[in-house]
Amino acid sequence: MSAVRFRPKPLPQQNGALTSSGRRFAWCRRRQFAAPRASRLAPRTVADVLRAIEAAMPLRAGTTTTVDRIIVGNAEVPLTGIITTMFPTMGVLREAVARRANLLVVHEPTFYQASDDVSALDGDPVYAEKRAFIERHGLVIFRNHDRIHACDPDGVRFGIVEALGWGAAFNPTVPRIVDIAPTSLGDIMAMVAQRLDAPNLHYIGDPTMLVRRMHISPGYNSFRSVLPVWREHNPDLLIAGEIFEWEAAEYFRDAVALGHRKAVLFTGHSVSEEPGSAWMATWLKAIAPTTPIHHIPRGEPVARFPSASGR
Structure with a gap:
């Protein structure tokens, strides 16, 4: 008996206007990625940027819980600069301070668990020192996970x-x-x-x-x-x-x-999701055109052993 093989289903045809990367990018801006016109005025505070993100990137219909929120910081402070990144590692936090940016729009957790629940970290020195660094430098960490995935397209x-x-x-x-x-x-x-x-x-x-x-x-x-x-x-x-x-x-x-x-x-x-955070930096320039905005790659979390033989 011959093996059963999957047969590909023909893909739907794309719209005629979507013939190049640039024009398809415009298609995204016309959909959920579009920054509201009112938000294109220069934001004065971190909260102004966060309100614009939440308006332009709504959660999926029916969503009752989300990890997207301010993880640390006070949004009612003047905006000095924006960093996008996958994870706000200590290396990324130090570079944000060096660039005088006080808003970090991050995709993944700050404190090591999916929901940024810190109840198990009470008394932990790594957590305490990282949080103290964030607070000492007046940084605001905003999680943007569910919203960017809810965009059409993701x-x-x-x-x-x-x-x-x-x-x-x-x-x-x-x-x-x-x-x-x-x-x-x-x-x-x-x-x-x-x-x-x-x-x-x-x-x-x-x-x-x-x-x-x-x-x-x-x-x-x-x-x-x-x-x-x-x-x-x-x-x-x-x-x-x-x-x-x-x-x-x-x-x-x-x-x-x-x-x-x-x-x-x-x-x-x-590595696979870092380009989404890089794209987010480009998108934010429509919301805050006069604000310095940078993407800082988090990089590989682990080092690679040179070879199986150890040489």
Whole structure:
């Protein structure tokens, strides 16, 4: 009996106007990414910027809880500058102070847990010293996680597609899927490593395999979230931030061993979502055109051991 193979579903046609990366970026600005006209006046306080973000990037309909909020700081202070980043690490905080920026718009937690719940950190010296640094320098940390993901299209996914040079192939009707001219997996990995400054790529698959259709999914991916996309669209390659090694990774290893032309590329969670924070810095310039705005990459969280032999 022959093996059952997934058949790709034809993608919906894009609107005629969406023929280039730049014009598609304009499409995003016309949708949820658009900064309200009233907010384009020079903001005086941190709160002015936060109100503009909340107005232009609403949460998904029906949302009852969110991690998006001020984590530390007083928003009713004069705005001196804005930093966007994935994580407000101590290195990022020190650079923000050096740049005289007092608002940090961050994507991930400040205090090490998904909800920034600090109840378990009472008395912890690392938490205490980091918080003291933030408060001593008058910084305001605003979490922007759920709002940018709720944009149409998802601002983080749009950011990585743009960063990898595939903006012209981005289809807003099927934002997870990108079709490209046949390109070897090895060439794609080399390009991703260079453009995302990602030295620690991991992959499953044959580097000589030609890739035509990709599933782009930054951040964490569960097996349950990946499988329906693969069944419907039959991509050749998944580019993801991370997945559980004991879950989806084993599925892809078996798929390759069984002769399916499949591959997966892991960049690391932070590396995959950093372009969304970089794009956020560009977006904020429409809200605060006279304010210094910078994106500071958080960088890889871990160092790589030089080789398996230790040399």
